[in-house]
Amino acid sequence: MSEQPEQPDQPENAEAARGRAKAYWRANLKLLGKLLAVWFVVSFGFGILLQPFLDQFQFFGFKLGFWFAQQGSIYVFIVLIFVYSYRMKKIDREFGVED
Amino acid sequence: MDTQTLIYFFVGASFALYIGIAIWSRVESTKEFYIAGGGIHPVVNGMATAADWMSAASFISMAGLIAFLGYDGSVYLMGWTGGYVLLALLLAPYLRKFGKFTVPDFIGERYYSDTARLVAVVCLIFISFTYVAGQMRGVGIVFSRFLEVDIDMGVIIGMTIVFFYAVLGGMKGITYTQVAQYCVLIFAYTVPAIFISMLITGNPVPQLGLGSELADGSGMYVLEKLDAVLVDLGFNAYTERTKSMVDIFAITAALMLGTAGLPHVIVRFFTVPKASDARTSAGWALVFIAILYTTAPAVGAFARINFIDSVNNTPYSAVAEVYKNYEDLGLVAWKDKNGDGVIQYSAGAPFAGKPDFDGEKRGASGERTVTNAPTENANEAYVDRDIMVLANPEIAGLPGWVVALVAAGSLAAALSTAAGLLLVISSSISHDVMKKTFMPNISDAQELRAARLAAIVAILIAGYFGINPPGFVAQVVAFAFGLAAASLFPAIIMGIFTKSMNKEGAVVGMLAGLVFTFSYIVYFKFVSPELNVADNWLFGISPEGIGFVGMFVNIGLAFFVKRFTTSTPQDVQDLVETIRVPSGTGGAHIH
Numbered sequence: 001m002s003e004q005p006e007q008p009d010q011p012e013n014a015e016a017a018r019g020r021a022k023a024y025w026r027a028n029l030k031l032l033g034k035l036l037a038v039w040f041v042v043s044f045g046f047g048i049l050l051q052p053f054l055d056q057f058q059f060f061g062f063k064l065g066f067w068f069a070q071q072g073s074i075y076v077f078i079v080l081i082f083v084y085s086y087r088m089k090k091i092d093r094e095f096g097v098e099d
Numbered sequence: 100m101d102t103q104t105l106i107y108f109f110v111g112a113s114f115a116l117y118i119g120i121a122i123w124s125r126v127e128s129t130k131e132f133y134i135a136g137g138g139i140h141p142v143v144n145g146m147a148t149a150a151d152w153m154s155a156a157s158f159i160s161m162a163g164l165i166a167f168l169g170y171d172g173s174v175y176l177m178g179w180t181g182g183y184v185l186l187a188l189l190l191a192p193y194l195r196k197f198g199k200f201t202v203p204d205f206i207g208e209r210y211y212s213d214t215a216r217l218v219a220v221v222c223l224i225f226i227s228f229t230y231v232a233g234q235m236r237g238v239g240i241v242f243s244r245f246l247e248v249d250i251d252m253g254v255i256i257g258m259t260i261v262f263f264y265a266v267l268g269g270m271k272g273i274t275y276t277q278v279a280q281y282c283v284l285i286f287a288y289t290v291p292a293i294f295i296s297m298l299i300t301g302n303p304v305p306q307l308g309l310g311s312e313l314a315d316g317s318g319m320y321v322l323e324k325l326d327a328v329l330v331d332l333g334f335n336a337y338t339e340r341t342k343s344m345v346d347i348f349a350i351t352a353a354l355m356l357g358t359a360g361l362p363h364v365i366v367r368f369f370t371v372p373k374a375s376d377a378r379t380s381a382g383w384a385l386v387f388i389a390i391l392y393t394t395a396p397a398v399g400a401f402a403r404i405n406f407i408d409s410v411n412n413t414p415y416s417a418v419a420e421v422y423k424n425y426e427d428l429g430l431v432a433w434k435d436k437n438g439d440g441v442i443q444y445s446a447g448a449p450f451a452g453k454p455d456f457d458g459e460k461r462g463a464s465g466e467r468t469v470t471n472a473p474t475e476n477a478n479e480a481y482v483d484r485d486i487m488v489l490a491n492p493e494i495a496g497l498p499g500w501v502v503a504l505v506a507a508g509s510l511a512a513a514l515s516t517a518a519g520l521l522l523v524i525s526s527s528i529s530h531d532v533m534k535k536t537f538m539p540n541i542s543d544a545q546e547l548r549a550a551r552l553a554a555i556v557a558i559l560i561a562g563y564f565g566i567n568p569p570g571f572v573a574q575v576v577a578f579a580f581g582l583a584a585a586s587l588f589p590a591i592i593m594g595i596f597t598k599s600m601n602k603e604g605a606v607v608g609m610l611a612g613l614v615f616t617f618s619y620i621v622y623f624k625f626v627s628p629e630l631n632v633a634d635n636w637l638f639g640i641s642p643e644g645i646g647f648v649g650m651f652v653n654i655g656l657a658f659f660v661k662r663f664t665t666s667t668p669q670d671v672q673d674l675v676e677t678i679r680v681p682s683g684t685g686g687a688h689i690h
């Protein structure tokens with residue numbers, strides 16, 4: 001829940017609200033950056049660019065790079081979206097902008 | 100009951116269900132028609148999105164593509180799932196907060212311009228019609244194979260069903276039928292996959308079976324065996340990359356960005372109650388999609404093994420009945436080059452192009468005569484990749500009800516996607532072109548009538564393309580994703596993540612991305628297909644992946660133009676501020 005009382009009519013509070021909106025957006029972008037880095041690494045990284053290297057490792061009956069390209073990256077994608085959804089809910093509450 | 104009766108029963112029962120839902124969910128306002136009233140539960144929407152997204156291509160063609168492409172087929176698996184991460188993180192919550200009805204609606208308001216809105220409508224219509232023609236064709240093929248009606252009749256039956264629930268129920272009817280269709284299609288996809296995984300590896304979970312040892316006692320892993328057999332027959336190893344790395348990278352990127360920019364997928368996220376629901380809903384959508392997408396590579400690998408085992412070095416007289424059924428449909432052909440009556444299967448095309456049958460004439464072993472001139476190599480078998488999923492249960496000797504389930508499932512996949520596409524086409528016409536641009540004074544009831552009329556016209560056009568498919572349907576799939584990646588996706592992203600992007604920049608960017616990608620694909624696919632080889636490609640990127648470059652063309656030019664034109668008005672900057680915070684989502688409304 002929001003700690004600050006909401007009084008958007010008063011100018012100094014409007015200023016504070018703008019600052020808070022900026023900080024909220026920065027927190028969102030920071031989280032986005034981290035998650036998209038993972039998104040890139042598991043698919044384009046492990047599944048494509050590093051596939052020839054990772055394929056020398058065996059993962060059950062799979063070559064590791066092949067597994068990331070056809071299975072692993074998809075599982076990570078799912079986790080990423082739920083992590084984003086969960087973390088954003090917390091950030092929304094922290095800044096008092098939850099819907 | 101015999102298989103044919105079971106097929107009629109399963110398909111008939113599923114159709115009755117869809118029509119029942121359509122009648123129950125009739126709508127009376129444009130808000131219900133466009134976005135189902137905006138009150139769909141995120142998990143329900145996730146399931147509907149999965150059915151909306153997974154088309155006849157995902158259900159019927161993808162496993163077959165992977166079976167023949169091996170590692171290179173990964174572009175579809177990563178490309179068509181990774182886009183959901185972008186949707187959930189970069190688009191869906193903000194567009195839901197914006198709270199309007201269509202994708203051009205957002206572009207039009209954010210870039211305070213009817214030109215931008217109409218450019219977005221053009222992109223949307225091109226992308227969606229390309230797609231829908233393929234769905235109608237898929238419906239026709241499934242009908243002709245399983246229900247023994249001809250393809251044209253199949254298309255007409257499919258059109259009638261879609262007509263019922265798309266025109267009566269709009270988004271609301273589509274949402275609930277898509278949920279039912281998801282259940283039908285995922286059951287139909289996984290049940291045979293589990294059976295086949297059991298048969299081949301003894302492991303009932305296909306995702307694990309793909310990494311298991313074969314059940315034949317050889318002690319070899321599935322993929323190891325497949326690599327060995329294929330290399331032996333002169334093919335590339337299954338797990339090896341054959342396309343260039345840069346091309347694989349670009350195609351995957353174009354499919355991901357294109358997925359995130361497809362209007363019929365984006366609008367599904369307008370139907371949930373809150374912005375935060377849009378995030379979770381995208382997660383659920385991907386869960387439901389991943390069930391099929393992680394099963395598909397297993398189905399592909401098993402199908403390839405089954406196919407080689409049941410065809411190679413088998414006399415034509417001993418080959419399974421199912422192949423002869425597909426031979427009658429022209430999807431399988433055999434040219435006995437060495438005249439020994441035995442099918443030899445190996446790398447290379449058996450003859451140039453698709454088989455050209457000599458009427459009903461039969462060769463020495465009873466096979467349909469192919470008139471194409473044979474090639475030099477030893478391969479005698481032609482197979483259309485699309486039969487892999489449809490024929491797999493029969494090849495593996497599964498019971499009749501599984502075969503019937505696959506028939507109902509593939510129709511569910513095609514119909515659910517077709518309906519979603521037709522809805523975005525009709526709402527962009529009635530809402531963006533009519534209400535928002537040329538006829539702002541029409542009432543809600545008139546707009547709803549227009550939306551229904553537009554849906555009817557769209558269904559008729561789609562049906563026409565289904566019956567008279569332009570020869571290039573398969574080839575223009577690249578269009579839909581490439582154009583979405585190069586036009587709508589960057590325009591939406593810049594609209595949310597920059598406040599300064601103005602209408603001039605956005606319009607020039609969209610048009611440039613569109614024209615660049617369009618010309619590149621048309622040049623290599625239609626104008627000079629003989630030049631369509633890696634040496635001539637820009638940066639070594641094939642037409643399938645060029646949308647990735649198109650996106651940079653769009654963004655680059657947009658920022659360039661922005662520098663020399665007027666800045667964004669204050670009220671639009673305020674709008675961007677508002678869509679960035681979830682609070683105060685409220686329902687969608689008309690201004």
